[in-house]
Amino acid sequence: MSAYSLELRAWAYLARVAEPPGGPLRMLVEEIGVVDAARAVRRRAMPPGYDDVLGLTQARHESDCEISDLDAAARVGARLVTPDDDEWPGWSLMSLAQADTAARGGPPLVLWARGPGQMNAVANCSVALVGSRAASNYGEYVVASLAAGVVAEGCAVVSGGAYGIDGAAHRSVLASGGLTAAVLACGIDRDYPAGHSQLLTQIANSGVTISEYPPGTTAAKHRFLTRNRLVAALSSVVVVVEAGRRSGAANTAAWARKLGRPLGAVPGPVTSAMSVGCHRMVADGLAALVTTASEVMSLVRPDGQGGSNESPKRVTDTLSSAQRRVHDAIPGRGSATVEEIAYAAAIEVSAVRSALATLDVAGLVVPSEGGWRLV
Amino acid sequence: MSAYSLELRAWAYLARVAEPPGGPLRMLVEEIGVVDAARAVRRRAMPPGYDDVLGLTQARHESDCEISDLDAAARVGARLVTPDDDEWPGWSLMSLAQADTAARGGPPLVLWARGPGQMNAVANCSVALVGSRAASNYGEYVVASLAAGVVAEGCAVVSGGAYGIDGAAHRSVLASGGLTAAVLACGIDRDYPAGHSQLLTQIANSGVTISEYPPGTTAAKHRFLTRNRLVAALSSVVVVVEAGRRSGAANTAAWARKLGRPLGAVPGPVTSAMSVGCHRMVADGLAALVTTASEVMSLVRPDGQGGSNESPKRVTDTLSSAQRRVHDAIPGRGSATVEEIAYAAAIEVSAVRSALATLDVAGLVVPSEGGWRLV
Numbered sequence: 001m002s003a004y005s006l007e008l009r010a011w012a013y014l015a016r017v018a019e020p021p022g023g024p025l026r027m028l029v030e031e032i033g034v035v036d037a038a039r040a041v042r043r044r045a046m047p048p049g050y051d052d053v054l055g056l057t058q059a060r061h062e063s064d065c066e067i068s069d070l071d072a073a074a075r076v077g078a079r080l081v082t083p084d085d086d087e088w089p090g091w092s093l094m095s096l097a098q099a100d101t102a103a104r105g106g107p108p109l110v111l112w113a114r115g116p117g118q119m120n121a122v123a124n125c126s127v128a129l130v131g132s133r134a135a136s137n138y139g140e141y142v143v144a145s146l147a148a149g150v151v152a153e154g155c156a157v158v159s160g161g162a163y164g165i166d167g168a169a170h171r172s173v174l175a176s177g178g179l180t181a182a183v184l185a186c187g188i189d190r191d192y193p194a195g196h197s198q199l200l201t202q203i204a205n206s207g208v209t210i211s212e213y214p215p216g217t218t219a220a221k222h223r224f225l226t227r228n229r230l231v232a233a234l235s236s237v238v239v240v241v242e243a244g245r246r247s248g249a250a251n252t253a254a255w256a257r258k259l260g261r262p263l264g265a266v267p268g269p270v271t272s273a274m275s276v277g278c279h280r281m282v283a284d285g286l287a288a289l290v291t292t293a294s295e296v297m298s299l300v301r302p303d304g305q306g307g308s309n310e311s312p313k314r315v316t317d318t319l320s321s322a323q324r325r326v327h328d329a330i331p332g333r334g335s336a337t338v339e340e341i342a343y344a345a346a347i348e349v350s351a352v353r354s355a356l357a358t359l360d361v362a363g364l365v366v367p368s369e370g371g372w373r374l375v
Numbered sequence: 376m377s378a379y380s381l382e383l384r385a386w387a388y389l390a391r392v393a394e395p396p397g398g399p400l401r402m403l404v405e406e407i408g409v410v411d412a413a414r415a416v417r418r419r420a421m422p423p424g425y426d427d428v429l430g431l432t433q434a435r436h437e438s439d440c441e442i443s444d445l446d447a448a449a450r451v452g453a454r455l456v457t458p459d460d461d462e463w464p465g466w467s468l469m470s471l472a473q474a475d476t477a478a479r480g481g482p483p484l485v486l487w488a489r490g491p492g493q494m495n496a497v498a499n500c501s502v503a504l505v506g507s508r509a510a511s512n513y514g515e516y517v518v519a520s521l522a523a524g525v526v527a528e529g530c531a532v533v534s535g536g537a538y539g540i541d542g543a544a545h546r547s548v549l550a551s552g553g554l555t556a557a558v559l560a561c562g563i564d565r566d567y568p569a570g571h572s573q574l575l576t577q578i579a580n581s582g583v584t585i586s587e588y589p590p591g592t593t594a595a596k597h598r599f600l601t602r603n604r605l606v607a608a609l610s611s612v613v614v615v616v617e618a619g620r621r622s623g624a625a626n627t628a629a630w631a632r633k634l635g636r637p638l639g640a641v642p643g644p645v646t647s648a649m650s651v652g653c654h655r656m657v658a659d660g661l662a663a664l665v666t667t668a669s670e671v672m673s674l675v676r677p678d679g680q681g682g683s684n685e686s687p688k689r690v691t692d693t694l695s696s697a698q699r700r701v702h703d704a705i706p707g708r709g710s711a712t713v714e715e716i717a718y719a720a721a722i723e724v725s726a727v728r729s730a731l732a733t734l735d736v737a738g739l740v741v742p743s744e745g746g747w748r749l750v
Contacts, residue, residue: 142645267642267654270517270666279642282657282664289658291645 004070010038011082012066015110016214017041018056020226022096022106028053029109034082065214072215077204078114078188087113089123089234094343095259096233108212108230112188117156117208119234122181126156127296128235128256130249131165131242136274139165139242142266144172146239149293151178155300158183158235160227161200161209163193165241165249170203180207183230185223187211192219210234228252232259237299239264239290243277250277257286262299264290322347326355327364327374335373379445385413386457387441390485391589392416393431395601397471397481403428404484409457440589447590452579453489453563462488464498464609469718470634471608483587483605487563492531492583494609497556501531502671503610503631505624506540506617511649514540514617517641519547521614524668526553530675533558533610535602536575536584538568540616540624545578555582558605560598562586567594585609603627607634612674614639614665618652625652632661637674639665697722701730702739702749710748 002009011034018025028050029037040046041057073080081087093107113119127150129143147157147169157173159166161182173180182203184192188211191197203209212230213223228251232238238256240263243249256263265287268275281287290296301321322345329345330336336344342352356372359365365372377384386409393400403425404412415421416432448455456462468482488494502525504518522532522544532548534541536557548555557578559567563586566572578584587605588598603626607613613631615638618624631638640662643650656662665671676696697720704720705711711719717727731747734740740747 138644138646266645267650267657267664269513269644270641271513275642276666279664279666282642283666283670289642289654289664291651291654291658295658 135164510539
């Protein structure tokens with residue numbers, strides 16, 4: 001008799017049986033439950049319409065690692081977090097289901113997490129600070145300063161645990177006593193890069209390291225690209241601090257845009273190759289230019305005090321962040337149900353109802369066709 | 376008997392009789408000619424509708440300095456350039472008549488010029504490189520590099536002759552053998568700032584120094600602001616290289632926008648107070664972020680090779696700069712005469728006719744109501 005529940009073992013089995021383990025497998029779990037889904041995959045007996053799962057799981061369906069994976073995670077103090085857990089950052093990951101993310105697997109099926117930091121707390125208010133591994137002293141100084149400022153505003157800092165900008169961001173948060181999350185491109189029990197072994201342990205001691213890959217998985221180029229979508233999804237805002245002409249940070253930036261996350265880029269000397277990517281994003285209108293933590297926070301909370309925007313000009317400028325997101329989530333034409341609005345705004349239904357009430361009083365929305373429409 | 380013509384003396388008289396000597400005085404000259412205008416002012420006998428000129432010229436109408444002004448200019452090798460001269464950069468200055476520039480006098484009545492550089496040649500293709508007097512080493516390095524790049528592209532560099540960014544821009548052009556113009560806020564025979572006495576002489580030796588103020592006029596704060604409109608008007612593009620939070624360069628930048636000149640700003644370290652103004656302009660969407668001379672030139676010639684824009688997406692992307700300006704000058708609704716288009720596009724009538732012929736063949740415009748309208 002295993003120490004793990006049937007459900008947890010089923011999740012762990014499915015987490016390894018395909019890579020990336022999202023898409024059709026996730027739908028199968030939603031339809032028939034995780035235990036039956038694991039059984040169906042193992043026995044190659046799919047319900048109608050799920051034949052594509054057979055192909056996805058062909059290579060690994062005989063895998064029998066669920067207990068050893070759970071044990072490996074437990075040995076490093078990590079846990080398997082599933083959509084059934086309170087900690088599951090469902091609202092944040094929902095954007096991955098909306099975006100055209102088929103090629104990268106959509107939302108993760110599960111996440112492995114190590115550390116006291118709760119993923120839903122991270123995703124609730126967080127800034128991704130990402131950039132070059134070959135960061136300049138300038139870049140490391142600036143990202144440390146931004147990270148400390150974000151922490152001071154009560155937000156978490158998400159990054160990729162890599163050398164350069166990522167590492168400087170995490171270190172600054174640790175020094176500031178804030179919450180930081182490192183999203184890994186390898187198994188939760190692996191230290192990659194090896195030189196960041198101590199840093200990753202420190203992050204796991206006070207924050208959280210996160211991976212969608214089963215324990216033991218080695219870092220690989222395609223996993224970095226897949227990982228980047230999680231960095232963007234788990235963050236309220238993505239800020240590129242330094243990026244060369246061909247930087248991995250550009251990929252995270254592209255995910256931010258795909259997922260509707262505000263994107264900022266930090267300028268630097270035009271003489272620095274490490275700022276070329278940031279300048280390009282701003283010049284091309286893809287990223288907002290940000291220079292201080294306060295400007296970053298004004299992307300997180302557009303209705304806040306930060307940044308340079310002053311004196312409300314429109315009624316919607318006076319709305320709270322949630323109210324504005326609800327307002328923006330209602331289509332320009334026709335109406336939307338509360339559930340549709342909640343989905344589009346990535347805000348819980350109860351909060352959507354509360355925001356709609358305020359918007360109604362403000363004369364900005366009216367009930368219509370069983371839902372709501374803009375006035 | 377004076378060595379100067381009656382007309383030149385009349386211009387010189389009117390150039391001193393009001394400050395700034397534009398607006399109603401210019402209209403009076405256009406209506407009755409310069410000699411009669413000077414006589415009317417001196418005798419306080421205005422044609423109907425020009426009573427406001429009496430007020431503007433009250434304080435100085437007894438001035439008798441026209442010959443001494445022309446002599447003072449001649450002593451430093453300067454000349455009085457009027458709208459009657461081929462060198463008059465009329466098309467560039469026309470934007471000042473369109474913009475809401477009453478408070479600063481609209482187009483200048485005349486310009487005093489010193490040096491072999493012809494003002495119309497400067498205005499034909501020129502980049503204003505402006506910025507802080509308290510420039511950083513970084514800023515001086517970058518502006519020198521941009522100035523050299525602009526010269527290599529065959530364009531002139533306009534600036535204000537001040538310490539810091541202005542001076543570094545002029546010096547770089549002189550070192551590159553290019554054409555540079557310094558627009559002064561004092562008389563053409565004055566060296567301001569005194570520490571730039573030698574630099575201004577060098578500019579006048581190969582380029583041109585320009586002022587709308589009579590010889591002997593001292594620099595004053597309001598004259599810097601008035602001068603800034605000429606820097607913008609005489610330039611195809613304005614680029615702010617460094618600007619602190621409250622920089623005079625922001626005023627030139629505002630003129631650029633008012634006059635429809637593309638505005639660029641150079642980023643720098645977020646840790647530098649001298650880049651705060653540039654970052655603010657970019658973040659607020661007022662200026663394009665530019666990092667190289669090639670990007671600056673792509674603002675000058677949006678249809679050129681410079682910059683990051685590739686692969687034409689619309690028919691209008693294949694147009695020459697002049698053709699596009701003509702196209703853009705035609706209103707979205709209704710039609711415009713060739714003269715109206717020439718005015719709005721600031722392109723000579725003959726060139727407008729040539730561009731319209733091409734646009735007609737391309738199916739973008741059609742003759743309509745004695746003018747042209749967009750298809």
